[in-house]
Amino acid sequence: MLDKRNPQLNKNGELIHLLSPEGLSRDILTHILDTASNFVSVNDREVKKLPLLRGKSVFNLFFENSTRTRTTFDIAAKRLSADVFTLDIGRSSTAKGETLLDTIDNLSAMAADIFVVRHSESGAPYLIAKHVAPHVHVVNAGDGRHAHPTQGLLDAYTIRHYKKDFTNLRVAIVGDVLHSRVARSDIHALLALGCPEVRVVGPRTLVPADLAQMGVRVFHNLEEGIRDCDVIIMLRLQNERMSGALLPSSQEYFKSFGLTPERLQLAKPDAIVMHPGPINRGVEIASSVADGPQSVILSQVTFGIAVRMAVMSIVAGNEA
């Protein structure tokens, strides 16, 4: 019989890796958000430092480049007093033909505690989590089109912060849902946390009808998609899509799916606008919306540090 246990949990059902919100219970997700909530105030202090990961070694393994996400994990780990090691993967042994798992074995042998992994291949963090010794923990910082769980969790945190309760919310995710690991992790997290209606909104090429299988409602018209919503999550339009076969041009995209102040009025009056960043002003979002009173984009960034501190301290078993 196959072991059907979620690879993110140990035998006692405790979170030891964070790979995807998929399959995590509402209790576990709520525990992460509650822990993050304790850390938000740390980031406001004179001395932004807790000793929870003192003497632990966190390795940033970014096989796909992302200065911003890497920096947020670096900040989170150092505020927990960990030692952080960032490997320049492009120049490392992997480039010399060493296999991924040999690299992992070597770093584990150096007494690593946490691997923060970003990889262009979906599933790479699972492969690593299955392979490592029990004392090593894996946090997925984005794998292919599959998952970006800390983004999903910081989005959930932000929504809970502003809306208090998930159980009466209508949330629209707008843009290139098909290729977005952020959208996928948002959907999994929000549904598990009890959000009754999650919508995905975008052109047919980027939001195919069969996404409905995930438990969401599919819209191909922005006005309809955001009408009466409490939360609008705008996705970043990747540059490679703009000039590709899937879209005519970024101006055309903005005409149909850009969030303008006029369109925002279709949502609830107290709706919040979110975006994982970096934003493309005038492509998926008008500057006046991004900088406007309903935008909580910079709060997402702030909460993101606290959520990453929570995830790392929980998987390492050293909570606040």
Place this chain on the structure above:
Amino acid sequence: MLDKRNPQLNKNGELIHLLSPEGLSRDILTHILDTASNFVSVNDREVKKLPLLRGKSVFNLFFENSTRTRTTFDIAAKRLSADVFTLDIGRSSTAKGETLLDTIDNLSAMAADIFVVRHSESGAPYLIAKHVAPHVHVVNAGDGRHAHPTQGLLDAYTIRHYKKDFTNLRVAIVGDVLHSRVARSDIHALLALGCPEVRVVGPRTLVPADLAQMGVRVFHNLEEGIRDCDVIIMLRLQNERMSGALLPSSQEYFKSFGLTPERLQLAKPDAIVMHPGPINRGVEIASSVADGPQSVILSQVTFGIAVRMAVMSIVAGNEA
């Protein structure tokens, strides 16, 4: 009515950003030098560490590359116990088309305390300083041809260390003054500190006559320019000038403006020789002068760490 207040000062006249020595009072400059003087001894200790910036987050934002200057700020911040984050700007979101101020907003939202900024555009650190929230402080690590205030201050510190008093000194700055932010910051700092005579010396293409407007004396002949000086600051000749239209060749330059032991004898017998580094041996300075008894070039480097510690602790409001 426009706010004429110096953007480096808060309403109480306290230094909250360091952007340029221009417009800073003798009191403020002297306070920085006095604070640095306390830190010089820290760098001689067994344990080179003070807790003044513990739990603070310092971001090195080098939009223009400079390993050496970045390293000196990194050292200064870590000796004050700060957490230091160095962004690889070339690979970051800015490269993805994010605006400078969006990048700054995002990093501020991560609870940054100090931005150390180097930028090829004059004025970029001012733009950032005007934009950031009150709890964030900006230190200019060199912007275009405009200013390099910590270099100006460490030069002032070095001169005060060896000459005790600015009020009876003759200082010559030799080389490509036109394109040099170091020269500009030296001139502003030295004049504010009471130096009665600052000379600029170099060929007409690099030292135009209208520099006299800054309050300095202009010389186009090295022998005349350094005669009876107490301090000679040699500037680095940038490679791009040597092969450009402004100069015939580096050998020709050395013949006319290179500091040799013979020429050095025209200055006062106890004159000191300074250089911001890295030196071009045999281009602007003879090796025997750079390594000779009157050279204080390596002392500048040592004092530079203490001056940067002083600046960061003062702007952050956590002085020794």
Place this chain on the structure above:
Amino acid sequence: MLDKRNPQLNKNGELIHLLSPEGLSRDILTHILDTASNFVSVNDREVKKLPLLRGKSVFNLFFENSTRTRTTFDIAAKRLSADVFTLDIGRSSTAKGETLLDTIDNLSAMAADIFVVRHSESGAPYLIAKHVAPHVHVVNAGDGRHAHPTQGLLDAYTIRHYKKDFTNLRVAIVGDVLHSRVARSDIHALLALGCPEVRVVGPRTLVPADLAQMGVRVFHNLEEGIRDCDVIIMLRLQNERMSGALLPSSQEYFKSFGLTPERLQLAKPDAIVMHPGPINRGVEIASSVADGPQSVILSQVTFGIAVRMAVMSIVAGNEA
């Protein structure tokens, strides 16, 4: 009369630099291994941190790139609580034409304590060690074909860990001994520690007969070379050799000199298999051997951290 003193020792015979195991006494090498042995347990602790180098500044100067070795020194230094500064040499002042010794002088003036140096030129760390002020210590992290002393010491540590006593061992070093600084440092360390028989094994192009001058036995046949050995150290075959004039192809190499399970049976039944990494599976070593019960390759990595902690704390005079 020339000073014949070993440049690694001060006048009291204490280790102040680690440049090569060559010329170091058995007492000194044993002292390093004994000190490392105290640090192995630190790497197993909840809090992997000792204050021995607190407030010290360690500079990683990798003139030749090596992410893996650099990371091991970074880990070792941070677990001793040092501040670590890694210079991107390719982008630094050296690239602007500054000489190596000017770079060293500048970093020394910033109050450096330890330079960890990797350089493609044999002897570069010696040049630096001769040049620096007495308070600065140099650790060679690999210079040209000359030496890689911490690798030699961690190999010696690993052998002592598994075999307890050097004085009755037969050790074979297999592969491109001619170009290998690892092999050279292994040979010096093992002979000084009392190992009675060290063999070098490989094709004539990579293992010339005159290596016997080092006090080793030369073999050109793998089966003969490893017969009845207690320890087999496989060297990494550099990619540039595989397609070069010295070797026909990597497949041909594996046929003659690859370590297979069958060949391993010629060694003693309890022989251990070592490799400095990263391994080339199917080139110098079969996967089943690298991952097999006699392989101690990952233990080498673990012990390498402890050995580097030992070396840095000893040269800095702050032992456990």
